[in-house]
Amino acid sequence: MRMSQLAQEAGLPTATVKYYLREGLLHEGRLTSPTQAHYDETHVERLRLIRALVGPAGQSIASTRRILAAIADPPSELDLLGIAHDAVTPRYPAELPTDRARQVVEGLGWNSAHCAPSTLGALQEALDGLEAGGFELSDETLERYASAMMVVAADEIAEIPTDSAEAAARFVILGTVLVEPLLLALRRLAQQTASAQRFSGSRQSG
Amino acid sequence: MRMSQLAQEAGLPTATVKYYLREGLLHEGRLTSPTQAHYDETHVERLRLIRALVGPAGQSIASTRRILAAIADPPSELDLLGIAHDAVTPRYPAELPTDRARQVVEGLGWNSAHCAPSTLGALQEALDGLEAGGFELSDETLERYASAMMVVAADEIAEIPTDSAEAAARFVILGTVLVEPLLLALRRLAQQTASAQRFSGSRQSG
DNA sequence: CAATACTGGATAGTTAGACTATCCATGTCA
DNA sequence: TGACATGGATAGTCTAACTATCCAGTATTG
Numbered sequence: 503m504r505m506s507q508l509a510q511e512a513g514l515p516t517a518t519v520k521y522y523l524r525e526g527l528l529h530e531g532r533l534t535s536p537t538q539a540h541y542d543e544t545h546v547e548r549l550r551l552i553r554a555l556v557g558p559a560g561q562s563i564a565s566t567r568r569i570l571a572a573i574a575d576p577p578s579e580l581d582l583l584g585i586a587h588d589a590v591t592p593r594y595p596a597e598l599p600t601d602r603a604r605q606v607v608e609g610l611g612w613n614s615a616h617c618a619p620s621t622l623g624a625l626q627e628a629l630d631g632l633e634a635g636g637f638e639l640s641d642e643t644l645e646r647y648a649s650a651m652m653v654v655a656a657d658e659i660a661e662i663p664t665d666s667a668e669a670a671a672r673f674v675i676l677g678t679v680l681v682e683p684l685l686l687a688l689r690r691l692a693q694q695t696a697s698a699q700r701f702s703g704s705r706q707s708g
Numbered sequence: 709m710r711m712s713q714l715a716q717e718a719g720l721p722t723a724t725v726k727y728y729l730r731e732g733l734l735h736e737g738r739l740t741s742p743t744q745a746h747y748d749e750t751h752v753e754r755l756r757l758i759r760a761l762v763g764p765a766g767q768s769i770a771s772t773r774r775i776l777a778a779i780a781d782p783p784s785e786l787d788l789l790g791i792a793h794d795a796v797t798p799r800y801p802a803e804l805p806t807d808r809a810r811q812v813v814e815g816l817g818w819n820s821a822h823c824a825p826s827t828l829g830a831l832q833e834a835l836d837g838l839e840a841g842g843f844e845l846s847d848e849t850l851e852r853y854a855s856a857m858m859v860v861a862a863d864e865i866a867e868i869p870t871d872s873a874e875a876a877a878r879f880v881i882l883g884t885v886l887v888e889p890l891l892l893a894l895r896r897l898a899q900q901t902a903s904a905q906r907f908s909g910s911r912q913s914g
Numbered sequence: 915c916a917a918t919a920c921t922g923g924a925t926a927g928t929t930a931g932a933c934t935a936t937c938c939a940t941g942t943c944a
Numbered sequence: 945t946g947a948c949a950t951g952g953a954t955a956g957t958c959t960a961a962c963t964a965t966c967c968a969g970t971a972t973t974g
Contacts, residue, residue, distance in 0.1 A: 692861035
């Protein structure tokens, strides 16, 4: 198919498709002449993936490019997560001390040596944010949250496909990013459900 | 204190403080003359909160304004969550059908009538995103994720302070937003921990 | 085979969001 | 008194993500 049809299939203006081509998010079509190209189903799928990443998953174009690159050139299983997380985690100021984050991680019985610095930075920022908002989480609460997320994470790690490096990379990298909005939506729905139970039934729709 | 000192306490340029004043995020200082004003500790705290919201919590200025307004003018406990979630959830296209989201919620044994439309929209988008990425979550996996988030949510709902409407509003609204980055960070750390366990020990730092 | 429409690629322009800089008529204080 | 700071208004900057225009080169149609 040609570009206008590709754009139509993906529900995007051709100008946007051209933009994604320029930005290297979408692979080139097969040139049939110096000024004409053909696109196929892989382009349609890629566009859908791009939209999912920059839409619900909230990734930037630059981050999406890194994610797609990591999938296309799969790293070894050993540092898959590191690369996935680094591709996705914004840079934190290197001077941000992560003492408290480390302390929390160790307190949970996890080994902070296994944790990427950028992820520890993210935890530190989250803790700082809560503090700025006047929240203090008890250790027990933090532990409950952490074990809840461990349930999710253990599940995900267990389900990493082992048949091919490509499949594993795709699973880990996309799973990292695409499951985030799912979890946040589930949390809110759970809050609404729990709230309805606590305030026994009648709540106005908000 | 005066503006330059306020800005210094918060670690921000005065131009930014002025901007937040203009945008209505920061309450006015007490005028001591037509062109001079005094600020106090509440302004410093407010600035810290604003930075936490627009920083780690990733909220926009407009969303931050809604959040602060909801805290300042606390709604009843009954529709607190609805307002908190609406203040925070981006608008979803109204025509987006949420059939599947409803079905998932009901399948979890929750009552979709207790769920805000915007939150169902968020769930639907998350599910669509996963599908676009070629993921299919089994019902069991979805259930495990949902119950993990219910652990978190039930905890939060149970801890809503009951002494004052202000305290409750602050807890719910800020908790909704500020805990999100915490959960995402914990999930990644849990993944790294689980991964290290699965691949028995030696993983390069990423 | 000429007229027309469309294509891919390059380049420039737009929009929105979040600041940032400049001005200026007061205040303040050494 | 006079240098400097302040609050408020206004305009400018910067980045990200598109969007519009242009143009030479096909494809297509009568």
